[in-house]
Amino acid sequence: MQKLRLSSLLFAVLASFSLAAAAAEAPKTESAKPAAAQVAQVAAVNLNTADAATLQRELAGIGATKAQAIVAYREEHGNFASVDELLEVKGIGEATLEKNRDKLSVN
Structure with a gap:
């Protein structure tokens, strides 16, 4: 018992x-989980204001040369009108754009 x-x-x-x-x-x-989702939403890179170091650090497949090319294109042609205009930058192709599309903005 x-x-x-x-x-x-x-x-x-x-x-x-x-x-x-x-x-x-x-x-x-x-x-x-919600914190990770919030970070993903906040981490947009503005193509019209980001410097080369930020572009290189935040975007997949973008090294120092391509980041500098993006900044040079912006300085020569003015602000990007759309994210798709990034394809006009020498060295940036569809694959690179698609990998980074959700991180980019042109506000």
Whole structure:
């Protein structure tokens, strides 16, 4: 009889710890997802104001030479009217544009 009580008590204690641990972990993983989504929305690079260092750092497939070419094109032709105008810059192709389209703006 005493073994049964002890087993029941031990089971209850372990179950409580298990539930407490699961509840403590759940908010951490749920709150991380919205934060990542917010960062993705904020990280837009404005083609009309970004310097070469920013373009190189933030855009995939854009090194120092291409970043400088983007800035030079902007200085020669004026502000970009659309993100698609980036294709006019020497060395920028469709693949590079598509990799970065969601990060770019021309405000």
